[in-house]
Amino acid sequence: MPQADSPALLSGQSADLLIAGGGIMGLWAAVYAERLGIDTLLIDAGRIGGGASGGLLGALMPHMPDKWNAKKQFQFDALLSLETEIAALEAATGLSAGYRRSGRIIPLPKPHLKTIALRHSADAEVNWNQQGRAFHWHVSDQPAVSGWIDPAAGGSGFVHDTLAARVAPRSLVSALRAFLDRARHVRIAEMAALGSLDAEAGTAEIDGTRMSVGHCIIAAGHASFPILQRFNPGLPQPLGQPVKGQAALLKADIDPAFPVIFRDGLYIVAHEGGHVAIGSTSENSFADPHGTDDQLEPLIAAAREMAPVLADAPVVERWAGLRPKAIDRDPMVGRHPDHPRLHALTGGFKVSFGLAHRLAEWVTREIAGQPAGFDLPDSFALSSHITAASR
Ligand SMILES: Cc1cc2nc3c(=O)[nH]c(=O)nc-3n(C[C@H](O)[C@H](O)[C@H](O)COP(=O)(O)OP(=O)(O)OC[C@H]3O[C@@H](n4cnc5c(N)ncnc54)[C@H](O)[C@@H]3O)c2cc1C
Known part of the structure; x- marks a missing residue:
């Protein structure tokens, strides 16, 4: 699988799926895209795993077993x-x-x-x-x-x-990266930041290089919030x-x-x-x-x-x-209500490592038009967070 270290290598490329952000969220999304056979470009503004996912703790902590609800079931x-x-x-x-x-x-x-x-x-x-x-x-x-x-x-x-x-965050990131290094459908470009994105025209600018993209998953950790906010400029509150x-x-x-x-x-x-x-x-x-x-x-x-x-x-x-x-503290996941080719995958806050694979599966299956076989809690939906930020 070709790897690009320089944005210049992106010139002339197109991808059915662009994943912006190679932390735990974006990496799992790329793994699922590979399994689903989706032609994918995973980019990171810095190095893969160089954000919050490159930490030390890796505790996988269940919610309390009382007052059972959809969110607790999802995490379980x-x-x-x-x-x-x-x-x-x-x-x-x-x-x-x-x-x-x-x-x-x-x-x-x-x-x-x-x-x-x-x-x-x-x-x-x-x-x-x-x-x-x-x-x-x-x-x-x-x-x-x-x-x-x-x-x-x-x-x-x-x-x-x-x-x-518990899991060792850096070891998990390395294993995901190694899996993707052998992928047939996923390319990785580091030091390649997503700039402007036209979700209607299907074009993205990555460090000055223009690309044609089908769908785009915003998995840029905390940097996802200002990126997503651009698509709802009138919101009175930040998305996260x-x-x-x-x-x-x-x-x-x-x-x-x-x-x-x-x-x-x-x-x-x-x-x-x-x-x-x-x-x-x-x-x-x-x-x-x-x-x-x-x-x-x-x-x-x-x-x-x-x-x-x-x-x-x-x-x-x-x-x-x-x-x-995220504004509602829950993960922020799924299709933008007004831009069907734009998807969020962020907001894991303190529990990303236990949920990322499942959230990534949900988003990539949504893109592939396949039922995930499980439900996403309503409060996780990007649309639910947009509603919260509009209050
Ligand atoms: C001290 C600490 C302890 C924690 N402990 C735990 C724990 O025990 N258990 C747990 O589950 N979670 C824990 N977390 C939380 C967890 O680390 C995060 O929720 C998780 O890593 C977020 O993953 P992410 O993929 O959303 O973001 P990140 O890992 O931050 O990845 C986002 C990536 O996007 C890239 N990026 C940014 N902007 C752009 C752009 N414009 N274009 C392209 N790429 C871009 C960044 O370079 C980065 O690599 C802890 C966090 C901290 C800080």
Whole structure:
């Protein structure tokens, strides 16, 4: 498959599908386009996986098992099918995505949290018991594993959820890229930014080069919002915004099967090879989009306290990225209501890695005119976000 590093190589090209953005969303879309046999050009303004998807955490965190709805069902199905998708990807490429259903531990510092957790446990027995698979929300006095979370952290006990998982973001991105490097229908161009796009005429300008395109998927992470906004210039509110996050990677002698620890926005994720990712800040305003600063230090300190095995673990990397948060907080997916060849695939905010493959399948099948065989929650539709931004 030809690869273009320079936009000059795009000259004279056309594609039935242009995917703008090679993060987790655009990569999965390209994989599905390949499977569907759609002639596709995947472009990235920088490097593939160089945006938010090139981070450290990769926690795959289920929604709470209570108050079941279409959104929770969609995520449940996605978390289940991701297991199969990753196994297929690893078999095809020979690369590991660093995936493991390692579960999640949530400490319960107060008695009322235990009462709520016991209710959730009963909910999980019903709502997480589907398709021949049963996952649990165990509540116990002691942590599910020893040598990891401090037993004193759970004054009223611990939750151990068996549905949560983790993946190594950069390993998954590399595996997706390797799959696409062998694709028959997908070409990749890096350092190639989408400029103007005429969704009616089917033309796109990529770094000054004009191309003829059939459909276009906007999968440019947080940069998708201003691109999509151009097609609805009168909206009183932005379709979405970037939310900065900072994370750190520690090196420690730990069991990679240890569950993800989660408490009040603090994530501690054990990965393969003695790596532990810690995150994340959540910053709506920031001066430096990619730099790390002092806001990360309290998280690292809290993680060392929560998991004493990390007390002296050296920090091997600090990293920051911009999450795409859509106006309604949900993913922003599917056909534009007034421009049938324009499609959104963004807004995964904090849960993109667990959903991207399923959202990508939905969008590419929509383009191919094939039923996906599953429903997209109404609140995910691009049209629903446009309505929200018009209020
Ligand atoms: C600190 C931190 C921790 C996180 N932890 C988790 C977690 O544990 N689990 C989870 O599921 N999610 C997590 N997330 C969120 C997750 O990383 C993002 O939601 C996800 O990576 C977004 O993927 P994307 O493909 O939409 O965007 P991106 O990965 O940002 O990709 C967009 C791509 O589009 C390209 N682009 C931009 N403009 C253009 C243009 N005009 N033309 C062409 N290309 C363009 C960019 O170069 C970029 O490569 C975390 C995020 C942060 C910052």
